[in-house]
Amino acid sequence: MKLELHAEWTKLRTLAGTCWALAAIAVLTVAFGAAAGAATTCASARCNHDAVKLALTGVQVSQAAVAVLAVLAITGEYGTGMIRATFTAMPRRSAVLAAKAAVLAGLTLVAAVVGVLGSVLAARLILPGRGFTPEHGYPLLSLADGPVLRAAAGSALYLTLIALLCLGVATAVRDSAAAVGVVLGLLYLFPILIRAISDPGWQRLLVRISPMNAGLAIQATTNLDLQPIGPWAGLGVLTAWAVAALACGGLLLRLRDA
Template identity: 65%
Template sequence: MRREVHAEWTKLRTVAGPGWLLGALVVLTVAMGAVAAAVVPCAAAGCGQDAARISLVGVQLGQALVALLGVLAICGEYSTGMIQTSLTAMPRRGAVLAAKAVVVGGLTLGAGILAVLGSVLAGRLLLPGSGFTPAHGYPPLSLADGPILRAAVGSVLYLVLVALLSLGLATAVRDSAAAAGVVLGLLYLFPIAILMFSDEELRRVLWTISPSNAGLAVQTTVDLADLPIAPWAGLGVVAAWAAASLTGGALLLRLRDA
């Protein structure tokens, strides 16, 4: 397994795409969170806003970048024909996909930590200027605060799970454009489609199985009782999607010709 991980690490670090995506993940996630922290107002006590979620809103953009990273990690080899060479050199196909998951997950973890820490810091500095002050019931954001720490750690784990979900789907689909369309549709269009149903109970059920809706519930730090699913349980939904995606991708990788 060490040989496969080293090979996958070498492949990803010697092409430009992953580096740009990871750099953009950090910059754009922090920038979007900073903008939100600067413009969302809290004019009086009890304004009902979730300061942590405002600061971490950039994760909703960052998830697209890590999804593209997962697609690039496997579909880039299919588009160039390099996958045949890889599987000839490393015939254990399950180990190859597992190695890709380790490398993609590790890179996303590192970049996600930087992005989330930067977002929390931006929120700590900028939110008071928008009215999120102790006088209004909002102490400065701090990772020493349990709910804030949970929102931050959960956001990093969410990004890692999205990357793995994307890797598994891309392994099954093989085509970059199609795989990106499926993953981004699942993350962005599925939540919009839920709103088209008039039945409240059905919408609630669909909300709890939507990877982005359920997963991002981990960022919520106020009014937890109003959530259709608990924060960590929501992250578990994304983990189930990622596990199913990787399992299906591994099975198809074994059964089909390269």
């Protein structure tokens, strides 16, 4: 496993796209969080916004960059045929997938932490000017505050789990375009369905099983009792998706010819 980790680390590190994708994850998280903050105003004490969730909005955009990075980490090898060199050098395919997952998760987590910290910092600078003031019930965002820390750390974990989910799907699908399609469908189809369906029972069910909606419950800091799923339970649902996708990809990797 140590050799597989070393090889996969060297592989990902020497790919030109990796740096750009990691930068995009951090920048998109901060930029869209800041933009969402700047576009929202809180006029009164009852404005009913979740300032923490608002500050971390960028995660919903940067997850697309995470998806692309994760998908290409494996389909880039299938597309060129280099996967054969990989499995010739490292015949233990599950170990290769595990090493890829570990390296990818590590890098994504670093970029995500940078993005999330930047988002909190941007929110501290922007939100008070948009009416998110202590008078309206919004103290300055601080990571020393339990729910804020949970939402911020959870958002970084969310992006990491998205990376693992996408790696698993891409390993099963093998083709770049198809994998990106499946992954984005999996992420964005549920929110669209939830909005299109009027029955509240079905809505709650879909939120609970949707990797994106359930996963993002980790960002909620207000009206927690009204949410369809709790913060950590929601992240648990996404974890289950990621584990299932990796298990499925790993199984197919063992069964299929390379």
